[in-house]
Amino acid sequence: MTSPHAALWPRYDRPVDLAEIETVPLDDRGLPATTYDALARAASLWPARTALRVLPDATRWEQPVERTYAQLLEAVAHHAAVLRAAGVDRDDAVAVLSPNCLELVETILAAQRAGIVAPINPAMDGGHVADLLRRSGARVLVAAGPELDSGVVAKLADVIAGTSVEIVFLLRPTGGTSADVPSIPGARIVAYLADAPAGPDVDDTVITDDIASLFHTGGTTGTPKLAAHTHRNELANSWMIAANSVLDEDSVLFAALPLFHVNALMVTVLSPILRGQTVVWAGPLGYRDPALYGVFWRLVERHRIATMSAVPTVYSVLAQCPVDADISSLRACIVGASMLPPAVRTAFESHTGTRLLEGYGLTEATCASVRSFLDGQPAGSVGQRMPYQYIRAVDESWGDVPDGVVGRIVVSGPTVFAGYVRARSATGFQLDTAGSVHDGWLDTGDLGSVTAEGFLTLTGRAKDLIIRGGHNIDPGVVEDVLLDHPDVTGAGVVGRPDVHSGEVPVGYVTLRADASVTGEQLATWASRRVSEAAAAPKAVTVVDALPMTDVGKPHKLALRATATTAALRAALDDAGCQTEVSTRIDDGAVVAVVTPHVDPDTTASVLDGFPIRWEWADILP
Incomplete structure (x- = not known):
């Protein structure tokens, strides 16, 4: 009809x-x-x-x-x-x-x-x-x-x-x-x-x-x-x-x-x-x-x-x-x-x-x-x-x-x-x-x-670029490599703050229910396949779910906050600081919030080495 x-x-x-x-x-x-x-x-x-x-x-x-x-x-x-x-x-x-x-x-x-x-x-x-x-x-x-x-x-x-x-x-x-x-x-x-x-x-x-x-x-x-x-x-x-x-x-x-x-x-x-x-x-x-x-x-x-x-x-x-x-x-x-x-x-x-x-x-x-x-x-x-x-x-x-x-x-x-x-x-x-x-x-x-025919290929978000020692890294390139692994069902790559390079790429992935691959193995997998050494992820972490916004889009800021918290805690632990670290998102930026239990001067010295915003918690000991 x-x-x-x-x-x-x-x-x-x-x-x-x-x-x-x-x-x-x-x-x-x-x-x-x-x-x-x-x-x-x-x-x-x-x-x-x-x-x-x-x-x-x-x-x-x-x-x-x-x-x-x-x-x-x-x-x-x-x-x-x-x-x-x-x-x-x-x-x-x-x-x-x-x-x-x-x-x-x-x-x-x-x-x-x-x-x-x-x-x-x-x-x-x-x-x-x-x-x-x-x-x-x-x-x-x-x-x-x-x-x-x-x-x-x-x-x-x-x-x-x-x-x-x-x-x-x-x-x-x-x-x-x-x-x-x-x-x-x-x-x-x-x-x-x-x-x-x-x-x-x-x-x-x-x-x-x-x-x-x-x-x-x-x-x-x-x-x-x-x-x-x-x-x-x-x-x-x-x-x-x-x-x-x-x-x-x-x-x-x-x-x-x-x-x-x-x-x-x-x-x-x-x-x-x-x-x-x-x-x-x-x-x-x-x-x-x-x-x-x-x-x-x-x-x-x-x-x-x-x-x-x-x-x-x-x-x-x-x-x-x-x-x-x-x-x-x-x-x-x-x-x-x-x-x-x-x-x-x-x-x-x-x-x-x-x-x-x-x-x-x-x-x-x-x-x-x-x-x-x-x-x-x-x-x-x-x-x-x-x-x-x-x-x-x-x-x-x-x-x-x-x-x-x-x-x-x-x-x-x-x-x-x-x-x-x-x-x-x-x-x-x-x-x-x-x-x-x-x-x-x-x-x-x-x-x-x-292309001239109007076909679009996406590679990532401009604001998600990772700048490692002045070198621009598109996280989408690294994500594509991780997603090529047969056990990976989702991937997010963000910049983790780094004292020497400013930031380095790190990955977070979700896996098939029966997968046994580890984050360390995936980091090796990706490092062998990315097009340039600077894009090789310093670490890959397996998670149950990647953070999403309310409308189902990847929440990269939440991942950056997670990566920032992990980096700061590791550095403070290495310096022997007894410090609580959390992060919050403020107008598109990740801000670290810290509470030192002892030696705030050493804590401040460690944090000042990172290219991040940080602040003391409201109540100091």
């Missing part, structure tokens, strides 16, 4: 299709102007089609709650009218603090209809939540009710103190029934969103360049930044993600990433809405629910799931889960957020017969900038640039480096964000790009190379 929107979707399953796609300007594709327009279009084209199937939790995986596109539109319109009645105007932010549930999907879309949505990680430190609330200027907060996440309700009074929040709406768990409204000190109004009185339907005009959302970044350098996306950003990127021929409108997607992250919104909410696809949502714990893995393959069979999006650690776990069902519906699985270890790819693909397709993107470019293909992709590449986005590798003066030469990766196109929110004033949001955008090109902070 011919799709009613076939003209919107060109053939796009080969790298060579990119040139033909771009012969039609993006503005001529007929994309909806706003996210609500996209939902209204879906409800008009497929009113009875299932949009969502949401699991209450993994133990009730056979009892999803469903919404058709018509029902989803009705719920979103109601919630938007509630928010408008509560005083949310077009340029007001609605903060959202909740784990995933059916009402959260509806709320995210409703907040973009009435105003601007600002999703916040409910597990984030309360101080960071409060800071994001202040920067967003939100007067209205939609949060998990006590049945959905009792921890969120318990900290609400503290996080809204000193902010502009005065109205709190609560969400129920998927399939949940009515519950008592808790008292929240500091809030003028507290009510369940579904029960709150709604005003007239929202009917004001929204333009495509209006701000749609404020998404916080990973927060690896302290308080997360708040990045503003326009409706144009989100609809353009959603179309780029949806415009692939591997899936069609009958494909079913699985979603389990948290909705405070752009991947969940773009890949598993907005893109499926454009195609009229069905999305099966995991419960509030998502991929963090251990029970999910025991039923995962049966869930795939039951819903005929065609694809999913997850981080490498999820696929590493799934590669160890016996396939106890028919999973032939899986066409390909998407992996991103961090480098995919070869051992994880091999284990998952051989275990399931399903290909893993890498992607690349960042919040400041809305979500995704690069996609992979089943065929025709160079080895080692994370994929080709998406249509209408452009990628270059440049030197420090922003000049292009030759094809295949490593440089800083910069991106341009309709997905480049509007800027970081610095504050909310009476005239609107104060935005700036913190110097990351030059003439429309976004500096991603990543290092890599780009």
